[in-house]
Amino acid sequence: MRTVHTVKELRQAVRSARTNGNTIGFVPTMGNLHAGHISLIERARQHCDFVVASVFVNPLQFDDASDLQRYPRTLPDDQAKLEAAQCDLLFAPSVDEMYPNGQPQLSTVHVPAVSEGLCGGSRPGHFDGVATVVTKLFNQVQPDQAFFGQKDWQQVAVIRKMVADLDMPLEIVAVPTARAADGLALSSRNGYLNDSERQRAPVLYQTLQHMAQQLQNNQPLTAVIDSGKQHLQDAGLRLDYLEIKRQHDLKQAGANDRDIIILAAVFLGPARLIDNLPLSLNRAFE
Numbered sequence: 001m002r003t004v005h006t007v008k009e010l011r012q013a014v015r016s017a018r019t020n021g022n023t024i025g026f027v028p029t030m031g032n033l034h035a036g037h038i039s040l041i042e043r044a045r046q047h048c049d050f051v052v053a054s055v056f057v058n059p060l061q062f063d064d065a066s067d068l069q070r071y072p073r074t075l076p077d078d079q080a081k082l083e084a085a086q087c088d089l090l091f092a093p094s095v096d097e098m099y100p101n102g103q104p105q106l107s108t109v110h111v112p113a114v115s116e117g118l119c120g121g122s123r124p125g126h127f128d129g130v131a132t133v134v135t136k137l138f139n140q141v142q143p144d145q146a147f148f149g150q151k152d153w154q155q156v157a158v159i160r161k162m163v164a165d166l167d168m169p170l171e172i173v174a175v176p177t178a179r180a181a182d183g184l185a186l187s188s189r190n191g192y193l194n195d196s197e198r199q200r201a202p203v204l205y206q207t208l209q210h211m212a213q214q215l216q217n218n219q220p221l222t223a224v225i226d227s228g229k230q231h232l233q234d235a236g237l238r239l240d241y242l243e244i245k246r247q248h249d250l251k252q253a254g255a256n257d258r259d260i261i262i263l264a265a266v267f268l269g270p271a272r273l274i275d276n277l278p279l280s281l282n283r284a285f286e
Helices: 007-019 035-047 065-070 075-084 118-122 126-141 150-165 188-192 195-200 203-216 221-234
Strands: 002-004 024-029 050-055 089-091 145-149 171-175 238-246 259-268 271-280
Touching: 002 007, 007 024, 007 050, 007 089, 007 126, 024 035, 024 126, 035 050, 035 075, 035 145, 035 171, 050 075, 050 126, 075 089, 089 126, 118 126, 118 150, 118 238, 118 259, 126 150, 145 150, 150 171, 150 259, 150 271, 188 271, 203 221, 203 259, 203 271, 221 238, 221 259
Parallel strands: 002 089, 024 050, 024 145, 050 089, 145 171
Antiparallel strands: 238 259, 259 271
């Protein structure tokens, strides 16, 4: 695997691969890689001839300066994991390389509707930062396919809409959430949890599973949400949001919607954990 740090080097390497007839797969990350990231590389390896990953902690998508500062930077370890997964090229730019003219006057990308509420409501400007950096990365790499984890369901929805609205010539591939044996969704932020908090963390996904079963049993929507919130709070998780939306556009689920998704964000110790559970109902809920 080759590592490059400049856009010029990146474009030269990708151009060479494409000249040789290779299709290009791309996995953008912020580093501190875990098995979930590697599953994206493996999926890209299955679909594409030449796999590019990026590691860039993007300051535009952090609404909390302290969160940005403490986000783990583990490039040597990330390089080893990517090489073991047979990634072909790693792009690891500096902030100055990505934003050579600074950030205050930077042109940004805003994706309306799907970026509103949920994590977009809790983290103002977050998805503008995501959309902007991903647009830049897509322009730099020019992949045929890009791979994202379904754990960040709203992020995937934002990127899908952006790609469709702006006629970007690539396919977005969403990969199922990677989980620990106890069900906790893998996340770089799980490392913030101490042992006691880590033991409690699986209750988030367990709550979503219980809510899904209640919905399949045709329990009233408001009652399902209320009981889910109470269960999380009783377990010592501080609620950010717990909502049920339509899968395709993240609008509020209605009585006739069958393909829905439960989405949640909670605080546990110093960590903010997100998760979701899509499901297709056998019948409309009440």
